[in-house]
Amino acid sequence: MVRAGFRVAGKTVREWVADFARVRARWFDNGEAVSHVIAAGLGAVPVLVDTLRAKRLDVPPKADSSVRAQCIEALGSIEPLPTCAIPALLETLRTPSARVRWMVLAVLERMRPRPTAAVIRALLPCLQDKHDAQSRSRAARVLAQVDGALPAEVRRAAMARLMDSDRSVRRQALQVLGRFPGDAEVLTALEEQALLDDVNRLEALRILADLEPSRAFPLLLDVARRAAEDRPGDQRLGQMDAFVTVLARREEGMRALLLIARLGERAVSTLPELVGLRSLTPMATYANAAIDDLARDVLRRRAPPLAPERFHGAHVTALLRDVPPPREPDETPGKALARWAEDLREQGPDLIVRVALAAARRVLGLWEYQQPNTEGVRRAVMAMDRWVCQPAEALVQDARLAGYTVPSQFSSPDAFSAAWSVTYATRCLPSDAPGDAQREENEGDALGACVNAACRALSRQSVITWALGSSEESPTPLQPRQAAQEVRRAILDEVLPWALGTWDPVKDVVRLADTLRAGGAP
Numbered sequence: 001m002v003r004a005g006f007r008v009a010g011k012t013v014r015e016w017v018a019d020f021a022r023v024r025a026r027w028f029d030n031g032e033a034v035s036h037v038i039a040a041g042l043g044a045v046p047v048l049v050d051t052l053r054a055k056r057l058d059v060p061p062k063a064d065s066s067v068r069a070q071c072i073e074a075l076g077s078i079e080p081l082p083t084c085a086i087p088a089l090l091e092t093l094r095t096p097s098a099r100v101r102w103m104v105l106a107v108l109e110r111m112r113p114r115p116t117a118a119v120i121r122a123l124l125p126c127l128q129d130k131h132d133a134q135s136r137s138r139a140a141r142v143l144a145q146v147d148g149a150l151p152a153e154v155r156r157a158a159m160a161r162l163m164d165s166d167r168s169v170r171r172q173a174l175q176v177l178g179r180f181p182g183d184a185e186v187l188t189a190l191e192e193q194a195l196l197d198d199v200n201r202l203e204a205l206r207i208l209a210d211l212e213p214s215r216a217f218p219l220l221l222d223v224a225r226r227a228a229e230d231r232p233g234d235q236r237l238g239q240m241d242a243f244v245t246v247l248a249r250r251e252e253g254m255r256a257l258l259l260i261a262r263l264g265e266r267a268v269s270t271l272p273e274l275v276g277l278r279s280l281t282p283m284a285t286y287a288n289a290a291i292d293d294l295a296r297d298v299l300r301r302r303a304p305p306l307a308p309e310r311f312h313g314a315h316v317t318a319l320l321r322d323v324p325p326p327r328e329p330d331e332t333p334g335k336a337l338a339r340w341a342e343d344l345r346e347q348g349p350d351l352i353v354r355v356a357l358a359a360a361r362r363v364l365g366l367w368e369y370q371q372p373n374t375e376g377v378r379r380a381v382m383a384m385d386r387w388v389c390q391p392a393e394a395l396v397q398d399a400r401l402a403g404y405t406v407p408s409q410f411s412s413p414d415a416f417s418a419a420w421s422v423t424y425a426t427r428c429l430p431s432d433a434p435g436d437a438q439r440e441e442n443e444g445d446a447l448g449a450c451v452n453a454a455c456r457a458l459s460r461q462s463v464i465t466w467a468l469g470s471s472e473e474s475p476t477p478l479q480p481r482q483a484a485q486e487v488r489r490a491i492l493d494e495v496l497p498w499a500l501g502t503w504d505p506v507k508d509v510v511r512l513a514d515t516l517r518a519g520g521a522p
Contacts, residue, residue, distance in 0.1 A: 006043055008036045013044045017051055017071065021059040025069040027103075030077070037074045039329075042082055048075055049088045065097035072100065076107035079479055086113050090122040098132060105138035109476055115146045120154065127157050133166035140172030143179075145476060150179050155186070162193055171200045171472060178207040187212050194219055202252060206259050213266050220256040221273045224287075227253020228280035247373070254286050254372035258365065261290035264297025268522055275517060285375045286368075288382070288517070295512040296505065298522050303503050306496065315499040318347050319492060323484070333484035334455030338448035340488075345447065349430045350388070351495070354506065356450045357384050358494035359487055360425035363457040366418040370473045371411070376402040377422040387429060388506045397433070399426040409467055414474050416467035417457035424450035451487060458483035 006012065011019075019033040030038070037044045048071045051057065057064050072092070075085050089104050089111075105126065113119045126132075126139035140161065143154055154176065161173035174193065180186045187208065194204040201223070209216035227249045257277070260267045267290070274294075277287040311320065323340045326333075341359075344351055360381060367377050380403030387395040403426035407419040427446035453463045460477035478486060494505045516522060 006040065008040045011036070013037055013040050013047045016040075017047055017067075020067040020070040021057075021063045023066075025066040025073065027099075028073050028076070028106075030073070031070070034070050034074050034077075038077045041078055042080075044074065044078065045082045045085055049085050052085075052088045052092050065095070065100050068092065068095065068097070068100050069103050072103045072107055076103075076110055079481055081111050081479065083111050083113070086111060087118070090118060093122050093126060098135070101126070101132075102134055102138055105135065105142055108142045109138070109145050110479070112145045112147045113142075115143075115148045115150050115154075119146065120151060124153070124157060127161065133164075133169055136161065136164065137166065137168045137172045140169065140176050141476075144172065144175035146179075150176070155180050155183070159185075159189060162189060162197075167197075167199045168472065170197060171203050174200060174203050174207055178210060181211050187215065191215065191219075202255050202259065205256070209259055209263060213263055214269070217260070217267070217270050220260055221270060221277075223256040224253040224277060224283055225273075225280075227251075227256075228277065228283045250282050251372050253283060254375075255369060257283060257286040257290050258369050258372065261286070261293040262365070264294055265301055265522075267294055268298070271516060271522070275519065278517065285378055286372070288513075289378050291516050292382070292385075292509065292513045295516060295522070296509045299503065299505070299508055299512060303497060306500060306502060310500050310502075313499065315347055315351055316496070318344050318351075319496055319499060323488065332452075332455075333481045334452045334459075334487075337455060337484045337488055338445075338452040341451040341491075342445045342448040345445075349428075351499075352428050352447055353384065353388060354495045354498065355491050356425035356428040356447055357381065357388070357506065358491040359451045359454040360422045361494070362487055362490035363414075363418040363421050363454045366457050366474070367405075367407070367415045367422070370415045370471050371407075371419075374405055374419075376405050377419055380422055380426050384426065384429065385506055385510050389510050391430075393432050396429045396431045399429055400431075402426075407467070408469070409465065410469040411467050412460070412469045412471040412474050413462040413467040414457045414460040414477070415471065416462045416469075417453045420463050421450050421453035421457060424453060451491075454487045455480070455483045458486055 008016065016033045016036045023031050023033070025031075037048070051071050052068060057067055059067055072089070075082055075089070086108070089108055092104050093101055095101060123139045123143055126135045127143065129135045129139075140158065143150065143158070158173045158176035161169055161176075164170050164173065170193075174190070177186045177189065190204050190208040190211070194201050194208065197204065205216050205220055205223075209220065257274075260270055260274070271291070271294070274287050274290050277283045280287075321340065321343070323337055326336050327339075341355055344355055364377060364381060368375065380399045383395050383399035383402060387399065403423050405419050405423060407416045409416075411419070424446045428450065449463075456463050458478045459480050460474060477483075498504045498506070512522065
């Protein structure tokens with residue numbers, strides 16, 4: 001493509017790369033020239049790699065780092081990710097520009113390189129950089145994402161970073177240690193860090209719970225219990241300081257319950273404590289959420305495999321229909337999946353609501369873990385579950401009222417889109433309220449909007465308007481195509497068993513969760 005003079009918008013890739021020198025690069029801002037290079041796809045990679053490897057660029061000295069930054073941005077945005085460029089990116093880590101190094105590390109995190117000797121040799125100096133906390137933090141993020149087992153030297157370096165002066169570096173070092181299951185010294189270090197590092201307590205407990213749940217549960221439950229019983233009664237603090245302190249502890253307790261919820265069946269031993277926490281008002285919603293998620297995982301693990309010979313019927317045929325190709329070259333995979341979902345409307349409201357529930361549930365945690373005090377999104381999903389069990393107008397209104405959360409523009413993009421996905425999901429519930437049909441016609445297809453918002457949440461992109469914030473709680477974003485595939489997989493996993501009559505991932509879960517709340521066995 002390069003030798004044949006392939007052109008995008010009238011210019012070759014080399015001409016667009018030459019235009020990089022005309023503007024100052026911002027942090028993954030996709031200027032016009034970068035957008036055209038990305039549109040060229042994998043054919044642009046040789047030019048971008050050559051530019052990165054050039055010792056000197058034919059540009060003014062001040063523009064050198066800007067050009068390289070835009071090349072890195074393009075390499076991190078091309079689909080599929082050009083992992084063949086990893087050697088060139090590793091070489092670029094030696095550049096004197098801190099901003100360029102940070103961008104390289106951000107792209108490497110997305111590419112998830114294998115932990116070869118060359119990768120480890122390039123990343124360890126960044127992890128141990130005494131003068132650049134941002135490089136230390138980002139290098140740890142890359143090491144936590146590599147595709148393969150890490151060597152012992154990385155474990156030693158991560159252990160040393162637990163005493164780093166920067167909270168973000170300590171947090172990312174914990175994630176690296178999470179890559180060493182079965183290591184007794186790592187487990188002890190995680191327990192100690194949960195006691196010593198207040199700002200990263202939950203991150204240490206999250207990783208400990210993944211590696212050794214039985215050692216994490218007592219600590220997580222203690223955090224939740226203390227938060228529920230906490231009162232602003234310390235007279236040494238001002239009234240506002242006391243309120244802020246209690247609010248922070250309460251959020252920590254809510255997050256502790258959400259961490260237990262993520263473990264599903266592995267958290268069965270915590271059921272008595274979860275049932276007891278339901279009586280403590282601040283923790284009630286998330287204690288119920290943990291029981292729901294536990295019940296869902298128990299049933300999913302016990303469910304019989306889907307039998308291909310039973311793949312027939314209108315609902316099954318519609319669900320297994322291929323996602324339509326893009327209508328236009330710039331149509332995103334999320335919008336194409338949204339059109340696939342919109343075509344399901346002819347299958348009736350029960351299927352529509354279940355599809356919306358599955359999409360919203362897949363991204364629900366992106367909002368509630370970052371904004372636990374705004375628990376309306378979880379209550380909205382619970383009300384939708386109840387509606388599926390027994391449709392009633394009161395449940396429709398409860399879900400819509402609880403789910404109408406207008407997130408702040410200072411939320412992180414993934415949380416922002418996740419909140420909107422739940423809001424749109426509640427609009428999929430059929431209502432007898434006057435004017436509801438007219439409102440739906442004016443607002444457009446809620447199911448497609450719900451699915452598209454879920455895709456954008458997984459890609460850490462906002463919907464409707466710009467989300468300007470960021471969060472340490474945000475996971476590594478997926479590429480748009482990966483995000484669409486993940487949302488569709490979540491829909492099929494939850495809706496297909498019901499359509500085939502194997503089991504009901506909504507009604508059966510509600511019944512089992514109610515049994516568990518009443519003290520029954522899972």
